[in-house]
Amino acid sequence: MTDLQDAFSFPDEFDIAPVRLTVDLGALVENWQEMARRSSPARTAAVVKADAYGLGIEDCGTALYEAGARDFFVAVMQEGVTLRSFAPDARIYVLSGIWPGQEPSFYEHGLVPVLASEEQLSFWMSVTAEHGDHPCALQVDTGFNRLGLPLEDAIAFADDVSRPASFSPVLVLSHLHSGDTSSSPLNRQQLEAFRKLAQAYDGIELSLAASAGTLLGPEFHFDLTRPGIAVYGGEALNGVPNPMKPVxxxxxxxxxxxxxxxxxxxxxxxxxxxxxxxxxxxxxxxxxxxxxxxxxxxxxxxxxxxxxxxxxxxxxxxxxxxxxxxxxxxxxxxxxxxxxxxxxxxxxxxxxxxxxxxxxxxxxxxxxxxxxxxxxxxxxxxxxxxxx
Known part of the structure; x- marks a missing residue:
């Protein structure tokens, strides 16, 4: 013990911090379990992008993994590499896809790129041709005009005879742009577009619903739901009492x-x-x-x-x-x-x-x-x- 330690008593840093944050991982797990209950029989992933919505990917990711989550979504490769240490046998999807130079990390850490453009598709097929098969996911735009292959291009790609026989995504996904407004007719339009896509990719798992889509009901669930904000205690639907616990x-x-x-x-x-x-x-x-x-x-x-x-x-x-x-x-x-x-x-x-x-x-x-x-x-x- 140093002279300084002898002279002073040191309180818990949390008890004297200028600003402090308490993260209730028990509530986090209960929220994820509630979303899993609402999603059943679909599986329920956990979205831990942006450092688990600012609350800490290490602790939140570990708690969700220990609670049974085996599908995770992150935004960028670095988040996936971090998460892998805490979720050893989970499937980790990287929503921003992959860029040249990142291939070694995707293979080494078993990350699944979510391919969202013709450029990413072309690059990924060249990677797998050189380094061997590796799982990927395919993102399709059903009306968001953000990321994803255009719907008609994605449907045509499913039957493209020039597509390598070994190329088969493990998941096809899209995203609702107005899911937080349950009365919006645009949700139904996107659902119908996604159903067309599902016919083209028969036998491949499908995912459309994030938090809001999960709460919209079973027809939006498909094989895998992707709740994010609801797991962290936030509101997912506008004008509806929040059923989630504060985290x-x-x-x-x-x-x-x-x-x-x-x-x-x-x-x-x-x-x-x-x-x-x-x-x-x-x-x-x-x-x-x-x-x-x-x-x-x-x-x-x-x-x-x-x-x-x-x-x-x-x-x-x-x-x-x-x-x-x-x-x-x-x-x-x-x-x-x-x-x-x-x-x-x-x-x-x-x-x-x-x-x-x-x-x-x-x-x-x-x-x-x-x-x-x-x-x-x-x-x-x-x-x-x-x-x-």
Whole structure:
């Protein structure tokens, strides 16, 4: 033990962190199991792209693998290489496909490229001709105009006599662009297009539904569903109560509680003027931590259309953000909380159990996906494991 260690006691870093994030892996697993129940008899994959939606691919991927997930989707090859260490016998699909120079990693780590263009198809066939057969997936555009072969080209490719006999994808997939709106007739249009595709690829597994598509019902499920945001506790369908459990709890520590007089202004630009004598809690989170500037109580363009900014939760009450959120700091009005119930060093919930993720996102004019994947590097993280 060093002299410094003798002189000081060192508390748990989580207990004193300026910003901290609790990830409930038990809730994550329960959400995935609920999506698997709704998907049955189709299999249910786990989407862990973007560092498991900002919550940590290592811990989230391990928990989902141990819960029984054996099909995973990542966005880029590097994510697949990382995941392989925690999911040794899973099938890992890489949604961005493959680029020249990446072939050794795909073969070494058993990654499955999702081919989405004629260029990728041509390149992949040359790779397998040189290095031997390796599984791939084929993405088809059924109306999104994002990634994927055009529908008619994909159908023609299925019967192309020049296609190498050894080339056979293990999965054909597409993606709904309006799945989050259950009443949209465009979902039915894409479903019918995908059914045409299914006839051309008889005997090959099919996947159309992500989180929203899974909740739309069995006819969208096919062989494999791909839930993402729902597993992480976010809303998948607009205007429908969220059946998922919250997974992430983001908190920021109060640095100072200050007194301010009626008529004084708060934060940059003086855009918020106090209408009463107030007590203000200044917390150590800002847009550098993914607590977006658009969540500000005043002084941002969004407040012209969405009147109310974000709220936090502390001492059993919701408290509003006042003034502009800055890079490292946010100010909450805690006037209505008795001074005996709150002090510097306490934590304000930014989103989690009491401030739903998507409610916070809506206050910033965005979606839960963006809040989660914008979490900065400064959060001290704690993972709660199933059974904790």
């Amino acid at each position: 992430a709890l983001a908190e920021a520590r109060i640095i100072q509680i200050r007194e301010a007089k009626k008529g004084e202004t708060v934060s940059y630009g003086g855009t918020y003027q106090l209408t009463r004598d107030s007590r203000l809690a200044v917390v150590s989170a800002g847009y550098a931590d993914g607590y977006l500037r658009s969540l500000s109580g005043t002084g941002v363009p969004l407040r012209q259309t969405v009147a109310e900014g974000a709220h936090g939760f502390v001492a059993g009450r919701k408290v509003p953000v006042v003034g502009r959120i800055t890079m490292d700091l946010t100010i909450f009005d805690v006037t209505d909380i008795p001074s005996s119930e709150i002090r510097a060093g306490d934590y304000v919930e930014l989103f989690g159990r009491n401030i739903p993720l998507d409610d916070a996102a809506r206050a910033g004019g965005t979606i839960g996906y963006e809040l989660l994947t914008s979490l900065g590097l400064r959060y001290e993280r704690r993972y709660l494991y199933p059974g904790d």
